[in-house]
Amino acid sequence: MPRIDAALREIGALDALAAQDTPVHRLDPRVKLLATAGFVLAVASSPLREFAELAPLALFPVAMLAAGRVPFRLVGRSLLLASPFAVMVGVFNPLFDREVVAHWGPLAVTGGWLSFLSILARFALTAGAALTLLATTGYVGVGSGLGRLGAPRALVTQFLLLYRYIFVLADEGARAVRAHALRSASGRPATVRVWGSLAGHLLLRAHDRGLRVHAAMLSRGFDGSMPALRPLRWGRADSVFLAACLAFFALARFGHLAENLGRLAVGGAP
Amino acid sequence: MSHHIVEARNLEFAYPDGTAALRGASFRIEHGESVGLVGANGAGKSTLLLHLNGCLLPAGGEVRIGDVPVTRATLAQVRRSVGFVFQDPNDQLFMPTVGEDVAFGPANMQLPGEEVERRVRESLTAVGAEHLRARPPYRLSGGEKRAAAIAGVLAMSPDVLVMDEPSSGLDPRSRRRLIGLLAGFRHTKIVAAHDLDMIRELCPRTIVLHEGRVAADGPTAGMLGDRELLERCGL
Numbered sequence: 001m002p003r004i005d006a007a008l009r010e011i012g013a014l015d016a017l018a019a020q021d022t023p024v025h026r027l028d029p030r031v032k033l034l035a036t037a038g039f040v041l042a043v044a045s046s047p048l049r050e051f052a053e054l055a056p057l058a059l060f061p062v063a064m065l066a067a068g069r070v071p072f073r074l075v076g077r078s079l080l081l082a083s084p085f086a087v088m089v090g091v092f093n094p095l096f097d098r099e100v101v102a103h104w105g106p107l108a109v110t111g112g113w114l115s116f117l118s119i120l121a122r123f124a125l126t127a128g129a130a131l132t133l134l135a136t137t138g139y140v141g142v143g144s145g146l147g148r149l150g151a152p153r154a155l156v157t158q159f160l161l162l163y164r165y166i167f168v169l170a171d172e173g174a175r176a177v178r179a180h181a182l183r184s185a186s187g188r189p190a191t192v193r194v195w196g197s198l199a200g201h202l203l204l205r206a207h208d209r210g211l212r213v214h215a216a217m218l219s220r221g222f223d224g225s226m227p228a229l230r231p232l233r234w235g236r237a238d239s240v241f242l243a244a245c246l247a248f249f250a251l252a253r254f255g256h257l258a259e260n261l262g263r264l265a266v267g268g269a270p
Numbered sequence: 271m272s273h274h275i276v277e278a279r280n281l282e283f284a285y286p287d288g289t290a291a292l293r294g295a296s297f298r299i300e301h302g303e304s305v306g307l308v309g310a311n312g313a314g315k316s317t318l319l320l321h322l323n324g325c326l327l328p329a330g331g332e333v334r335i336g337d338v339p340v341t342r343a344t345l346a347q348v349r350r351s352v353g354f355v356f357q358d359p360n361d362q363l364f365m366p367t368v369g370e371d372v373a374f375g376p377a378n379m380q381l382p383g384e385e386v387e388r389r390v391r392e393s394l395t396a397v398g399a400e401h402l403r404a405r406p407p408y409r410l411s412g413g414e415k416r417a418a419a420i421a422g423v424l425a426m427s428p429d430v431l432v433m434d435e436p437s438s439g440l441d442p443r444s445r446r447r448l449i450g451l452l453a454g455f456r457h458t459k460i461v462a463a464h465d466l467d468m469i470r471e472l473c474p475r476t477i478v479l480h481e482g483r484v485a486a487d488g489p490t491a492g493m494l495g496d497r498e499l500l501e502r503c504g505l
Binding site: 015019139140160161163164165167168209212213215216217218219220221222223227 | 320323325345346349350353354356358360361362363364365366367370373374375377378379404406407408422423426
């Protein structure tokens, strides 16, 4: 539970950064959403073993973080919290694929290690870009951007309510765990049975709260869609930014940017 | 046409599991009255309140707000004139910031932007919470949450204010401030509470609920001094 607690605090801290005023923050949320989606697509679609191709793409989140004055450490910490998932996905690759495909100095690199590293790098890039989007746009900005881009109403409403109530739910969960700890003097960890009952109670309480929140929303005239509270403006700067981003991603993905830059650096013709 | 009158006639309601919560409750509350609703746990207070703005519809009998019966067809109209302050402000503050939460009602009423803005400002001022406007609800204290929730209801400029346990979970100073605030409102008020001292201060009239029926209805002073009645109704 403390782990979830910490993760939520990080999200809260990231969201607080969204209140800053920088050129990145001033961009229309829709533009940042589309650019981030393009970025994720470029990263995810690049070939598994072409590790170096990812390097130029890293420029996007790094530049956004720097221009948006978001501390790298904060994003790094959030990435670490989520990293076990990515590690689990790729951790067996080095065991299965032992064919040596490259030599880095004295180091013989197998295909398995390369793809494992590649998975980690992709995770860091895509999740980092998503966190950057959150830190420069804010949860509500992302939500209203999604709504205006035509995402289903129910999805957008859920997205916004999730952000509001995840803190309440985590609080209730933390209290239940504490109550359990106080009455289990043996110090032995809770059994599956206890956890099941605990989770069940949380679920029931969340369901009850959902009904009450819905009643409160209806009482104030809710008709199925959240009112648009923050006006969005798509200006010329937004279009230029989006076009530049997408062009860069295309170049990095299809133009073998890393390879060509490397050749340039060592003085060879591209 | 006045929307300030609240009338219940022989209200009956049972929850889907068969628990009968209301068994023929009747009363009439006039324009500008301030009425306390008391009763033991499970007496039907919350169920009754939820009928007043149509969150629940009665199985028998009817509720009228002014000349309008509360039915599925009149819900929008009824909810505009009856403002409901829920027991747990966490249930009511569902928007990302206090300002947006207060704007939720007026925005749903399709009011123009500057009118929404004016109402948000005025309601927050009325509860002394202007400084909370940009804050997310999960970073507020209990008293601040309560104030914000009330502002959200005031912004719809209701005729009738219905409140479920408004003083629960408040420290003594926040409670005093809340009572002062509510005493200043000129709306028709219906306040359900276990806090009998607050009822005594705010409401000249009290309705006692017992097992889904109105056990007593009259001036607060006499009723809260009637030990036998309070004892019988579990108070």
